[in-house]
Amino acid sequence: MVSWTGFAKKSPQERRQALKNNQALSPASFEKLNKEELLPLETANQMTENLIGRLALPMSLAPDFLVNGQTYNLPMVTEEPSVVAAASYAAKLIKRSGGFTTEIHQRQMLGQVALTGCSDWQSAKEAILAGKADLIDLANQAHPSIVKRGGGARELTVEQKENFLIVYLAVDTQEAMGANMVNTMMEALVPKLEELSGGQSLMAILSNYATDSLVTAQCAVDLRFLSRNKEEAKKLAEKLEQASQLAQIDPYRASTHNKGIFNGIDALVLATGNDWRAIEAGGHTYAAASGSYRGLSQWTYDKEAGKVKGRLTLPMPIATKGGSIGLNPSVTVAFDLLGQPDAKTLAGLIVSLGLAQNFAALKALVGKGIQAGHMKLQAKSLALLAGATEREIPPLVQELLAAQHLNLETAQKILDDIRNNPNAKRT
Ligand code: HMG
16 A cells, blocks of 8 residues: 655655656656656647747645545645645545545536527427427437437426526536537527527527536544544534534635635646636536525534534536647646546546545634644745755744744754754754
8 A cells, every 4th residue: 555644745756756656657647747748839829829828837646535435646736835735634534534425416518598589488488398309309410429429418498587588408428528519509409499489599508507417525534533632623523513504604704615625626627627617617606506605515513423524516517538638748647647537536536625625624724723734834845945854844843833933044043953953952
């Protein structure tokens, strides 16, 4: 079994080597990382318009997520300090508590055509529903390749909302996110829908509110991981439950609560070359599904089991094929690290990461506060920058956190002192 302890203290080169040695990274991906092989300019120029350059972001690894009994290492692209540390920390505690379980409720994308100006809404609706089988055929004829792959249009529904008659089509897009596929199908339906309804199409487009792609991740964290002190652990468990309730009733808190969840979700969505705007839009709409904007996750304290139980559900229409996924060398490395998951597995991993991120943030918030962890990380980075060895880091960090100025100069002074006076009693 791979030991991840101390992974954070290694250099990037040592981390790559450790991944390769443990067969968590293929030799080809190892080479790509070593050569710093980034998106070629010519490819980038094909992906967007008016290209002038490329923007690099850090890619990190949150190792050892136990999801449905299998371990995964999750690549994370984020610029925010402490996000990866928090995810790794939560993954460790949740693994020791039995890991995550995920449920893929369904995996279909939705498209819509909004019709206006129908003289009789009811008969327009009935005419469309009577022609449902033909309309589904028509949609599939507009994109035959997805039908060959086993996917295609599945269901068609109609709803009248004020002055609009809205036709929704559910499409099985297989491994793709399917935006182009669904848009093509929706546009192909327009003439027939106008004919059947007597109305006019205002627009035909995919919906990012992917309620037919809901994914749930759950975990149950043992109380002993909240604190070694049993009474303290119980208090923290109660507070975690309250933190979850607060996010259900106060949109100011719900927004930050969900931002913490997306710290993890966005980082893996970005690493896998997916459309993070679509995932964000769908997630936030789902958070407001009750009519008020709410926290996406729920945490409850199960006193009998001695566990804090977490649950996170949101739309996750993620892709493993299509778009820029095969084009960006860093994205191919990310898929290699993940073990080439299919879209359903990847969706479950992303939601698990969101739940882990949420757990770490809430645990810090109701415990020591968020700044303690941030300052500790900063102190550790300064200790490493000052050249401290593994043995020198703990005393150096301890003195740095007590010092007035948390900067490199102070770190170097303390390190000199530690080296010059190795037997001195340290505070
Ligand atoms: P700690 O207990 O001091 O950590 O927590 P530790 O030094 O004892 O290390 C424990 C493990 O954590 C390590 O195990 C690593 O797995 C991981 P080891 O490898 O030692 O066996 N770990 C790290 N991994 C990578 N790089 C590191 C690192 N340090 C520890 N440098 C920790 C420290 C930061 C993890 C903890 O305080 C924490 O989780 N804090 C929460 C931080 C957070 O959520 N940050 C997100 C940004 S804040 C935000 O935007 C969201 C927010 O507003 C959301 C909300 O309000 O809900 C908060």
